[in-house]
Amino acid sequence: MEKDRTFVRVLLKWYDTNKRVFPWRDEKLTPFQVLVAELMLQKTNATQVEKLFSNFIENYPDPLSVRKLKESYLSELLKPLGLYNRRARDLKKLADIVIDDNNTIPNNKKALLELPGVGEYIANAVICFAFDQKVPIIDANIGRIMKRVYSFPVKSAPSRDKELTKRMDEILPEKKFKEFNYAMLDFAALICSPRNPKCIQCPINELCDNYQGDDLEKR
Structure with a gap:
């Protein structure tokens, strides 16, 4: 078409x-680190994650280092992101599962969906960004x-x-x-934000069914 x-x-x-440019888009990240980033980004503004992610990965780069953390301490680290108790619980469970599976993050959607905190979006993101599928x-x-x-x-x-x-x-x-x-x-x-999209600046406005020749909020 x-x-x-x-x-x-x-x-x-x-x-x-x-x-x-975000630190979690670094091609050198491991699949585990990509998954950690996606779990942090869930229902959270990227700016908030950016403030925390690099330091977190520098100090806790692998499942073993996360496993050693007390869940209460991990919750405190993740507090700026919101949903911190749930995130800490999921990360601790994730670390245990990955270590028990020879430190391997699965590269297929079915197996990823069985991991704590992982839904359709995160599974696809890991498959694409960590495994180039x-x-x-x-x-x-x-x-x-x-x-x-x-x-x-x-x-x-x-x-x-x-x-x-x-x-x-x-x-x-x-x-x-x-x-x-x-x-x-x-x-x-x-550009195509929920409110006040920048339609005049949009590079694809001539293709857009919803473009009306102005910069007002669209449906």
């Missing part, structure tokens, strides 16, 4: 000069872009929306799929 090809090309070009990353932000640009009928839980997943699979490029997933996340944060 020509619109899909143009959408991918323009968005990747935009990403080249507008990408956000071609899968779409889908959350409410991606659903918003698809609703606006393609008039796609997004359901209330985008990450579990099978039709949306199928459509994103069709759009996702064979190459640079990791960059495209990051581009979608950054585009949703910087």
Whole structure:
């Protein structure tokens, strides 16, 4: 589909000069560290995670170092992120499971979904960003872009929306799929925001079904 090809090309070009730089996007991170980042990012602003992540990984880079922490201390470390008791509990359980499995993070979705705190979005993020597998990353932000640009009928839980997943699979490029997933996340944060999207500045406004030639909040 020509619109899909143009959408991918323009968005990747935009990403080249507008990408956000976060420590959890470092290619040198281990799969465990990528998973820790995704657990921290769940229902939390990236800015908050950025303040904590690098120091956390420097001091606790692997499952064994996390396992040695008292859960109460881990909760205190994670307090700035909110949901800290649940996160601490999940990380402790995760460390135990990974150590018992020869320090291996699974590289398939079914096994990842069995880990504490891991849902559809986190499983796909780890598969893509840690193991370089071609899968779409889908959350409410991606659903918003698809609703606006393609008039796609997004359901209330985008990450579990099978039709949306199928459509994103069709759009996702064979190459640079990791960059495209990051581009979608950054585009949703910087341009196609929930309120007051920057439609005039949007590089794909000519493709967008919802563009009305102004910079007002869209549906």
